Amino acid sequence: xxxxxxxxxxxxxxxxxxxxxxxxxxxxxxxxxxxxxxxxxxxxxxxxxxxxxxxxxxxxxxxxxxxxxxxxxxxxxxxxxxxxxxxxxxxxxxxxxxxxxxxxxxxxxxxxxxxxxxxxxxxxxxxxxxxxxxxxxxxxxxxxxxxxxxxxxxxxxxxxxxxxxxxxxxxxxxxxxxxxxxxxxxxxxxxxxxxxxxxxxxxxxxxxxxxxxxxxxxxxxxxxxxxxxxxxxxxxxxxxxxxxxxxxxxxxxxxxxxxxxxxxxxxxxxxxxxxxxxxxxxxxxxxxxxxxxxxxxxxxxxxxxxxxxxxxxxxxxxxxxxxxxxxxxxxxxxxxxxxxxxxxxxxxxxxxxxxxxxxxxxxxxxxxxxxxxxxxxxxxxxxxxxxxxxxxxxxxxxxxxxxxxxxxxxxxxxxxxxxxxxxxxxxxxxxxxxxxxxxxxxxxxxxxxxxxxxxxxxxxxxxxxxxxxxxxxxxxxxxxxxxxxxxxxxxxxxxxxxxxxxxxxxxxxxxxxxxxxxxxxxxxxxxxxxxxxxxxxxxxxxxxxxxxxxxxxxxxxxxxxxxxxxxxxxxx
Amino acid sequence: xxxxxxxxxxxxxxxxxxxxxxxxxxxxxxxxxxxxxxxxxxxxxxxxxxxxxxxxxxxxxxxxxxxxxxxxxxxxxxxxxxxxxxxxxxxxxxxxxxxxxxxxxxxxxxxxxxxxxxxxxxxxxxxxxxxxxxxxxxxxxxxxxxxxxxxxxxxxxxxxxxxxxxxxxxxxxxxxxxxxxxxxxxxxxxxxxxxxxxxxxxxxxxxxxxxxxxxxxxxxxxxxxxxxxxxxxxxxxxxxxxxxxxxxxx
Numbered sequence: 099x100x101x102x103x104x105x106x107x108x109x110x111x112x113x114x115x116x117x118x119x120x121x122x123x124x125x126x127x128x129x130x131x132x133x134x135x136x137x138x139x140x141x142x143x144x145x146x147x148x149x150x151x152x153x154x155x156x157x158x159x160x161x162x163x164x165x166x167x168x169x170x171x172x173x174x175x176x177x178x179x180x181x182x183x184x185x186x187x188x189x190x191x192x193x194x195x196x197x198x199x200x201x202x203x204x205x206x207x208x209x210x211x212x213x214x215x216x217x218x219x220x221x222x223x224x225x226x227x228x229x230x231x232x233x234x235x236x237x238x239x240x241x242x243x244x245x246x247x248x249x250x251x252x253x254x255x256x257x258x259x260x261x262x263x264x265x266x267x268x269x270x271x272x273x274x275x276x277x278x279x280x281x282x283x284x285x286x287x288x289x290x291x292x293x294x295x296x297x298x299x300x301x302x303x304x305x306x307x308x309x310x311x312x313x314x315x316x317x318x319x320x321x322x323x324x325x326x327x328x329x330x331x332x333x334x335x336x337x338x339x340x341x342x343x344x345x346x347x348x349x350x351x352x353x354x355x356x357x358x359x360x361x362x363x364x365x366x367x368x369x370x371x372x373x374x375x376x377x378x379x380x381x382x383x384x385x386x387x388x389x390x391x392x393x394x395x396x397x398x399x400x401x402x403x404x405x406x407x408x409x410x411x412x413x414x415x416x417x418x419x420x421x422x423x424x425x426x427x428x429x430x431x432x433x434x435x436x437x438x439x440x441x442x443x444x445x446x447x448x449x450x451x452x453x454x455x456x457x458x459x460x461x462x463x464x465x466x467x468x469x470x471x472x473x474x475x476x477x478x479x480x481x482x483x484x485x486x487x488x489x490x491x492x493x494x495x496x497x498x499x500x501x502x503x504x505x506x507x508x509x510x511x512x513x514x515x516x517x518x519x520x521x522x523x524x525x526x527x528x529x530x531x532x533x534x535x536x537x538x539x540x541x542x543x544x545x546x547x548x549x550x551x552x553x554x555x556x557x558x559x560x561x562x563x564x565x566x567x568x569x570x571x572x573x574x575x576x577x578x579x580x581x582x583x584x585x586x587x588x589x590x591x592x593x594x595x596x597x598x599x600x601x602x603x604x605x606x607x608x609x610x611x612x613x614x615x616x617x618x619x620x621x622x623x624x625x626x627x628x629x630x631x632x633x634x635x636x637x638x639x640x641x642x643x644x645x646x647x648x649x650x651x652x653x654x655x656x657x658x659x660x661x662x663x664x665x666x667x668x669x670x
Numbered sequence: 671x672x673x674x675x676x677x678x679x680x681x682x683x684x685x686x687x688x689x690x691x692x693x694x695x696x697x698x699x700x701x702x703x704x705x706x707x708x709x710x711x712x713x714x715x716x717x718x719x720x721x722x723x724x725x726x727x728x729x730x731x732x733x734x735x736x737x738x739x740x741x742x743x744x745x746x747x748x749x750x751x752x753x754x755x756x757x758x759x760x761x762x763x764x765x766x767x768x769x770x771x772x773x774x775x776x777x778x779x780x781x782x783x784x785x786x787x788x789x790x791x792x793x794x795x796x797x798x799x800x801x802x803x804x805x806x807x808x809x810x811x812x813x814x815x816x817x818x819x820x821x822x823x824x825x826x827x828x829x830x831x832x833x834x835x836x837x838x839x840x841x842x843x844x845x846x847x848x849x850x851x852x853x854x855x856x857x858x859x860x861x862x863x864x865x866x867x868x869x870x871x872x873x874x875x876x877x878x879x880x881x882x883x884x885x886x887x888x889x890x891x892x893x894x895x896x897x898x899x900x901x902x903x904x905x906x907x908x909x910x911x912x913x914x915x916x917x918x919x920x
Contacts, residue, residue: 305776
């Protein structure tokens, strides 16, 4: 359970003192000044169910962060979903401005009559040290190989990834510990042509136990540029309405486990058996829920050495599901402490991401919320009229009322939950200027200007993104690590780093794209409070070897290479 | 502990009963105490078939069903019972069987259950216009979110319940009307009427903490308190003991 009795550490006291010193907002919306000129547009459907589908596909706004050109600054990829909409790659110029390099990169044109962008994932599938791009789509997804000169090449077919899956999320990690990144793809709709369906029965059959969705596909990387669908062999015979996937080593046994957040039914939790298979441990681990899981992110919010999980659900006047904050009990069971920590009611939740925005050593939490902010009518009344109609077949799209211009759980504010020494959170979104009412979907966290303060970017549905620069005048000290595997996968996905500062041991890990419609920086960032150095950091590399680096100076980024034993400055 | 207390009460209640279902009902209480849930529910169903209009048997059967989470069985039983013997009390218990399942259901199923319960409560009113039928439907309507605009309907039912209870001698359960009608006024933005109603209730029932609490709060804390009280995830007390005890004492 949460360590309610935990004494307040020196780290916390110093952080509190720092925090009290700066009253103004710490985040500033710099979207326009930074040169981001993107607007997400929803897909307009042209089929007999267009009026109905309109409301259910207000998705597709995603942001993926990675340093695609290896210059030490994290770059941005933003999606569009309109049939003629362009995805955009923004190169970070290093001074908090970004340059649109999409055309040269050749990765702008992922939307057409048969496909709509839904998410994006950077991962180094060929282990060449350059992150490649997987564009997740309703329809068939695409894999672009990073050629290293600012251009990309579509390798979807040769990689064996061109099957239509109506995907909405993806993560990549080395589940079988063979030193390359495997791909996990979550699909919302089942395998139907959602743009021109040949049946009206492709909607969720139930609001709470639907199993006619797209499920999860596991693609094993064969190390030679090709992926094999091993979903069934790996133990993923599920068919829910997947919205997000999140991996982490939940039991600290050295391999990566997987949480599946699903709409219209139960989330699932899969434990990695270490032999290329997973066991579905849902019932024991988290129980069978009936909620609308949207997002999964992992982080050790209470600094107890175990990774906890945050899942958004729907909470509104008409549906009080509440989010999950799954406290990791250490025995592959979890206890939901969202209510106790006051992170349960954020609205119709979408992306949620742990990060330490004030550098106090405790992971804070940012969430974006709201489904469709449109006209004055409330669509929920229409939906509930259908729900309460006896014998209605929910799977038949013709039974769903058209949404028209009505709103549904719209105009809901984003939340920035400040971590209160691991025992609870307090919403400070309004204070810090990040309480937007846009229909946020995906979150990207990165230190875009390498100044030691974590910035935010939010991808909004049918709207412009919001780029927030962290200008905290009194944030604590920090240290960050860029990890490179040598025997492990090169981008070190799955690596864990632990350091002790002022009596607290902090755990961060390199994730392969966790959180809904968002991918954050791969760099590991630790807030240090008033500490300016750390004695050492212990890295557990993805293949299991442990290595200590240190002592290390704070307020800088270090590069840690597996097996080198010595930290370098990031630009060395 | 709760289970033991409940079964003890059931045994006592059965001992006081004298109708054709009394023996089966008493047997049900004993079986429940012995941990034989299946046998207990079967015996109580037998008692209810013998005395279908017994508010008491119906209420106690449902409490036993809640104890062993036999919600669907309870619903199915009353479905059949009400077909054979449609009365205000069977309709009420049928509706309450759906309400009993709400905390154990997902958010969407909760809506379906609540809506179905309302239909049965309406039939109870059609069968008999009484305090218990109007209060039940009115209180049930209060749980619906504002967006569905059912609060004015709740107020209408609860005002009728208040009018009807005014004709009777004061009974302990009448305090519920003051609480719920006040909440109904609050939900329809009639704050002063809400406070007046709660105050009238407190005057009549000075020891009632729920009224005192409402009167002590304002603004957001009051809203949070009422919303908590009307949270569908929290089990509603559907034990009708106060009512049937009062009826039996007459």
